[in-house]
Amino acid sequence: MKLIPLGLLLLCAVFTFAQSNNAPSTYDTHEIAITGYLQTQYQRAQSAGILSFSGGDFAKNSKDRFMIRRGRLKIDRADKYSSIVFQIDATQNGVQLMDAFIQLHRPTSKALLFTAGLFNRPFGHSIVYSSGYRDFPERARVFQTLMPRERDLGAMLTFRPDGKFHFLTAEVAVINGSGHSARDYDSKKDIVGNLGFKFDSLANKKLHIGFGGSIYQGSVRSDTESYFSSNSSGFVKNTSPDYVDWNAKRNYYGGNLQLQYDNTFGTTLFKAEYIAGTQPGVASSSSITGPVASQSFAAQPATDLYLRPFSGYYLWLTQQIAKSRFTALLAYDSYDPNSDLKETQIGAPGSNTTAGDIKFNTLGYGMACLINSRMKLTVYNEHVVNDPTQLAGYLEDLKDDVFTVRLQYRW
Template identity: 35%
Template sequence: MKKWIPAILFLLILCKPDNTFAQRFLMDLVDTTNQMGKGMLSIYERYNRVRISGYIQPQFQYITEKGADTYNGGNFSDISNNRFMLRRGRLRVDYAHLNEKGEPTSYFVFQFDGTERGVAIRDFWGRFYENKFKLFALTTGMFARPFGYEVNLSSANRETPERGRMSQILMKTERDIGAMLTLNKRRKDGKTSDFKLDIGVFNGQGMSGPNDYDSHKDIIAKVSMKPKRINNFSRALFSAAISGYAGGITSQSQVIYKVEKKNENYTMVQDSSQQNLGKATPRNYAGADAQLIIPNKRGQTEFRAEYIKGRQTATALSSETPGIYPVSNGLKDPLYVRNFDGAYFYFLQNLNSADHQFVVKYDWYDPNKKVSGTEVSVANGFSKADLRYNTLGVGYVYRPNESLKFMFYYENVKNEKSGLPGFTSDAPDDVFTCRVQYNF
């Protein structure tokens, strides 16, 4: 055990909050793109190329109404408005194999999540590095989808308790099973190119279901510009990316519902056709994100923005990608196709120290852009799956040392006023979260 102590201490130093490049993403490469990559590679070389890490997140939450639905850690039970819970308990093992030149040739990761609700796999993947041209890497297994910024930001490093509502609905658990090719030029001097391309093929439903329920595969691609100084006279760093998702769900019913305009009103219209059986209904998304970091004497200021729009196939009562094909009374349910959009905006400010951070986040998710307000009614064929939500979160994060983090966060959640019973005004579902995170 003694030989691991220097490695763990060295890794924690690299992860100090005042390190601009220390944020860990779910699919960090073992290369020298950033300081974390260099540190990981150094540890692998010195300590048998194995790294063990983990964290736990005990928390207390209070919601404004008993039994309210929430995307902040799951719905509350019917007679409860507060709870203690272990939100995450992660254990991760990384292994890298290096050739005689000290270059990574293969990389393997597995990660488990254990809470009072059970134990589940979170990551189980391997990566092969091509070292002739130093350009390609191939990843296979269960890993994070290469889409957007928030989806890939690790929950250990995120400044808010959860990812936004849209991220959880479109890409539940963030991971999927598939294969991904990465183009990222690694030069002989150890540096990499300023741009990276990830393109992968996946089952589609991710970890929200036990297996793939159709033969349709989803293609995801992302082009990223790594953090760069805006000019020679500024310390500010700017990064950005664009993402695309081309996928779908194969209809196992002859009935598909779509939003169409009839008599000056949009309604959910039934399309009954034999041709719908076996037809691929769309899951097509396009997204763009950007980040601006402005270092200062005692920390930094950071702005993030991300916008996603597209078409989503789901069910009558939810716009969430189904983990298993929906069935009622032994019959295959019809699928529902909606046009959506949404966005996330972050403002992060250190408070006279890198250990103290003020957080403001605003996001919206509109699962059905064609209707709003009282148009969203049962008479028009709509449900709570068509409601727009706007969320404003305000929080404070305190890091007393490299292995401990406290988070206090309040979310004000607003649904649009509609013609649906229970949603003619804003439903009471604001959430306060108090969390402690221990990591090693």
């Protein structure tokens, strides 16, 4: 396990304006509390059977569907020394464990927390920001790819000082790195570090600002004698018996910003986040299709690793309409799984490139209506664009837009 230098930890950050998943419903002493939310939705895709990051891929011959996107049930308890959180997700696909962790703290202060169990990786803004409060239906493609299901198993220290430094949040976590899976396929652990800032009392308390950066240092074990490294023309194969049981670097660096202004027309909220680094993936195949080739894996990859330099970001803008129940939504996100290459190079003979190297941009827009304090209706469309490549099936922009109507109830 590698240690992060202190200087790097001081550059890491995370900030949230609202509910974080890594916390009980309240830190006030209480017996069992039950909270949660249900998201039921209708979706229509531009084509049948598309691969999608808007709630999962569509079935082979289907381009519209009803589904339960999330059905969360959270149980927590807190006393003066500790708290415990247990959360499940129940959908048409079954029941899955989402969170299960214990937090310890001093009886007189919650400034220092120790968390152990299954929890959200403390990276950036959108990963720890609850889906029950997020204005947009899904997280950006880049975060769904790098950190699917957001959670991992491990231990974390959180520092939120009282007094004049109350604007600061610092977190360091040691995790398996295999994600939501209970099985860690190597003996090394990954480290996530965060340091964030929040200021709420600007411009007569109308302006709220948060910003920070994040760092992830980890690795993925190689199970073969070869791996592929990227350059400006494609991938080069590297072969040696020493590459069996070798650990390829999995390093991310990110920054985030949140601005909220409470104006006479209604609340304006802007959020942005950028992430870049190196991601070990694999090649596309009959069993690992398209963008999933650059995804993080919960199990040991059985084929050669592909090391890709990546970058991605999102821009989210929401505007309350005349202080009414309606909020306009506008988003743009981009994920380039291989920033060494142009799309026209992908699929070229001898380049060893696959669909896992294709860049996707998504423009999202819609409207949300807060029906009452518990119920929200969201109507949202995603226009997904990829540039043409030389790969069969990706010679032009895919017809993979998705329209969503979602009803959410939170209790």
